[in-house]
Amino acid sequence: MKAIGELRDFYGKSDESSREWARHADDVCFAYDVDNDSIRIRLKKIRIKLQDKAAEWFHDHSDLFSTWQEFVLTSIVRFPPPLTSIQAHFELKNVKQRENESTVDYYHRVLDLCEKVDPQMTRQAQIIHLFGGLRQNLQTLLSTQNIQTTAHFMAQIMNLETAERKILVQNYVVPQYPSSECVYENQFITAFISNQPPRLV
Template sequence: VNTDPLQQMKDFVKSFNGNPTDDVTKWLDSIIHYFDIAQISGDKETLYFQYAPAFLKEYAYRWWTDQKHYIFSWSTFKQALMTQFAEKNEYLIEQQFDQRKQQLNEPVIKYYYDIIDLCKKYDPHMSDKQKIRKLTNGLKLSLYQEAIKESYSTPYEFLTKVQQLENTQKLIESRQDQTAQVSNIMNHNNKFSSPHHRSNNYTTKSMYYPSSVQHDYLYEQQFESNQNQQYPTSQSFQSQQMYNQPHSSTYQKNY
């Protein structure tokens, strides 16, 4: 079993490159999260600072090689990294914060954590009451109508209760879909069983008979054919006489 923390961390912590799209706050949180669950003895912040720089790549690594001589603790490292790579465009952060709403098919849990991350960027000291208000106002309408009837003491309580509402709505939607399918099947069957539909389509619809019935029908047809040959009708007899008469003289002369 590999007990090297650095090797184990690679399954939990991604590299931080320092690109504009990289979220330095999430990356720092991933370092803390690993050591929260790893059973490694020692001071936590010392371990953070010891292993975190190994995951700096590209621009972040170049920054670290320039600054490492002035950074001697986790708190200093964290603050310096945030100062250099955290989102500094306050207008962009505010725009994202104002415009973020739950999408139609977006799970509540994804929406919740995206809003919490935006709250941290927009105002690190935002109160729970303000976070709950932001979370509630951004819900899609079907959940918002039910969520405003509840009260929440913490953002996590909001998440728990609204997820219950989400599950209830999924069950209702599932029942509605089943009811609609049954209704469509019944309407389809009623359409094909209506007298009007039968009168318009009976000549074109092929009928299925059991093999025994088909055999009897063929036998009856064959019997009638034989009877007609033995006892021709007056019409067929007349036709036969006309056929047996000699051709006209005109025809014979021409021949």
């Protein structure tokens, strides 16, 4: 029983995550070799950590659980994740890079959503979410790359954006005899690339 004592109580409240609690319970059981117990013995040990609504629910349905996975899935359905997690699921499913959103901001926004939805989400799943909502032009360019990690994803995006800015400058034609307005406009574009303020003429 020492192992189960390390597991926090679960009440089934709206601000509790049954998914996280079940994951913690699984970790505790594995660490203390409770994992080798039969499902009945394991559930009997877990029972003392269920309180209030969760305890009542377990009492009424404990005979229905033939596996640990069945118990976990049923508990998640009965006690769904907090609303913020549900919202994160919806937002992640429909995530798109906003019109004026930098790629860096988009990158961190998507990874934050991934963390809220599933702290154990695989890197491959994170990359799929990052790629899916990316601006179309970057998505097309990135599709030829073999992305292995989220850091690699970000590095490739930065390289592509740098290349795009270089092309923008190379294709900009400065008039042969520019007026002061044209000179300032050219300086403005150069300043955009170099992050330096343009000089007034």
